[in-house]
Amino acid sequence: MKLEERLQDRTQWTTAGRCPVERAMGLVGSRNAMLAMREAFYGTTRFDDFAERVGMSPATTSSNLKALTEAGLLERRPYREAGTRTRDEYVLTEAGVDLMPVVLALFAWGSRHAGETPGVDVVHAGCGEAVEVRATCAGGHQLESDDVELRVRSR
Amino acid sequence: MKLEERLQDRTQWTTAGRCPVERAMGLVGSRNAMLAMREAFYGTTRFDDFAERVGMSPATTSSNLKALTEAGLLERRPYREAGTRTRDEYVLTEAGVDLMPVVLALFAWGSRHAGETPGVDVVHAGCGEAVEVRATCAGGHQLESDDVELRVRSR
DNA sequence: CCTCTGACTATTGTTTGCTGAAGTCAGACG
DNA sequence: CGTCTGACTTCAGCAAACAATAGTCAGAGG
Numbered sequence: 001m002k003l004e005e006r007l008q009d010r011t012q013w014t015t016a017g018r019c020p021v022e023r024a025m026g027l028v029g030s031r032n033a034m035l036a037m038r039e040a041f042y043g044t045t046r047f048d049d050f051a052e053r054v055g056m057s058p059a060t061t062s063s064n065l066k067a068l069t070e071a072g073l074l075e076r077r078p079y080r081e082a083g084t085r086t087r088d089e090y091v092l093t094e095a096g097v098d099l100m101p102v103v104l105a106l107f108a109w110g111s112r113h114a115g116e117t118p119g120v121d122v123v124h125a126g127c128g129e130a131v132e133v134r135a136t137c138a139g140g141h142q143l144e145s146d147d148v149e150l151r152v153r154s155r
Numbered sequence: 156m157k158l159e160e161r162l163q164d165r166t167q168w169t170t171a172g173r174c175p176v177e178r179a180m181g182l183v184g185s186r187n188a189m190l191a192m193r194e195a196f197y198g199t200t201r202f203d204d205f206a207e208r209v210g211m212s213p214a215t216t217s218s219n220l221k222a223l224t225e226a227g228l229l230e231r232r233p234y235r236e237a238g239t240r241t242r243d244e245y246v247l248t249e250a251g252v253d254l255m256p257v258v259l260a261l262f263a264w265g266s267r268h269a270g271e272t273p274g275v276d277v278v279h280a281g282c283g284e285a286v287e288v289r290a291t292c293a294g295g296h297q298l299e300s301d302d303v304e305l306r307v308r309s310r
Numbered sequence: 311c312c313t314c315t316g317a318c319t320a321t322t323g324t325t326t327g328c329t330g331a332a333g334t335c336a337g338a339c340g
Numbered sequence: 341c342g343t344c345t346g347a348c349t350t351c352a353g354c355a356a357a358c359a360a361t362a363g364t365c366a367g368a369g370g
Contacts, residue, residue, distance in 0.1 A: 001196045001255075002280055019275070020265025021193045021258060022186070029186045030357065031177070038176045041156045042305070047317050057359050062318065072268070085367045087316070095268045097300055100156075101288040102264060103176060104303070105256040110175025113227070113250045114182065120174070124292035125157055125304035132293070133256040135286050137279035145252055148259070149280040150197070185327065202347050212329050217348060240337045242346070 002149040027071045028099065032056045033064050038103050040074060040096060045089035065090055073099065105133040157304040182226045183254065187211045188219050193258050195229060195251060200244035220245055228254065260288040 028034050035054040044050055051061040068074045073096040076088045107122055108131070122131045135143040183189050190209040199205055206216040223229045228251040231243045262277055263286070277286045290298040 001198065003197060019190075019193065020263075021261045022190060022265075024261040024265035024268075025186045025189050029184070029189065031180045031184045032358080034180050034184065035174075035177060038174065041300075042158060043156065057361095058318065059320080059360090060358055063357090083368070084316085098267060099264055100300055100303075101260040101290060102257060104290050105260050105288065106176045106179040108175075109254055109257060110177075110179035112253060114175060114178035119308055121306050121308050123304055123306055124294075124296070124298055125302050127292055127294060127296075128306075129293035131290050131298060131303055133260065133288060133290050135256060135259050135288050137282055137286055138284035139279075139282060141279065141282075143279055143286060145196075145255055147280050148255075148286055149278055151276050151278055151283075153274050153276050187328080212331095213348065214330090214350080215328055218327090238338070239346085 001145060004151045032060055036064050037099055040092050041103055045091055101133055108133055156300060159306045187215055191219050192254055195247050196258055200246055256288055259286060263288055
């Protein structure tokens with residue numbers, strides 16, 4: 001990765017919450033919060049299912065779902081099954097869906113580098129090929145590490 | 156995201172460290188560990204620079220760099236500046252470079268959804284266009300959330 | 311009205327991540 | 341030989357994340 005000249009001295013601007021990576025990690029930076037988002041992508045919507053599938057206590061489930069809802073990644077929506085009362089389910093918002101590249105990139109990295117064979121793959125539903133997460137520019141060109149540059153926002 | 160039929164009942168397989176996302180979060184799941192990786196992408200290699208730019212104490216810096224090195228994301232390499240003694244620097248390994256999509260995806264998501272304007276953009280060094288992180292299949296097709304499916308690994 | 315279920319909340323205690331300050335250690339240089 | 345610097349390590353302590361258990365609460369069904 002390259003840095004624009006005036007960013008070379010980065011002791012100043014990287015700290016103190018200026019970095020988007022840092023702010024993102026503040027929201028989904030704990031293990032269970034990220035796993036809750038993973039579950040949301042897997043289609044989980046109910047409180048007890050989040051708790052069981054992530055393997056976290058109800059208290060942790062409650063605080064994580066609340067934090068993710070307040071951050072705008074999940075939305076509470078009332079639903080009703082026949083013969084039961086109205087309940088709330090947690091569904092992904094647009095901002096939540098936007099986090100999918102992060103989760104898929106973690107999945108891909110974990111499959112390649114973190115220990116034993118996972119047993120589960122993420123594939124393109126159409127062609128069955130493995131899903132990869134790549135950086136592209138607006139033109140659609142694939143980028144390598146060296147093609148990426150950090151710049152101060154122009155305006 | 157879709158799930159293969161035999162994965163529909165996922166109370167079993169999602170827990171107990173079977174998921175690559177979970178294993179990945181075990182390594183870079185803390186805020187400072189991820190920020191240390193961000194710094195490595197920004198070109199930081201020295202102990203004190205990691206500490207200052209991430210904003211973490213030397214103790215935390217030490218344990219994070221050690222953990223990342225043991226996990227194979229960073230590598231210690233001796234270097235020498237004229238007139239000083241030999242020192243070690245921390246450089247990205249191949250596995251470390253592979254994590255770039257995760258960091259870029261967090262950067263992109265944070266820029267769009269996490270609060271104030273970041274002031275810094277990631278762009279394609281060649282054309283200056285913003286970098287996006289997208290899921291693609293091996294054929295290179297861009298995938299939306301609905302195009303992605305989870306399957307049990309065949310062999 | 312009582313029970314049952316899904317969805318929580320509250321309490322207690324433990325573990326992990328982190329900070330701040332102080333100390334160590336190797337070797338270049340005066 | 342003593343100092344200085346970069347790169348750590350050690351220690352004490354705090355705060356957040358988390359687990360385990362128990363309790364609450366709303367409403368449908370009996």
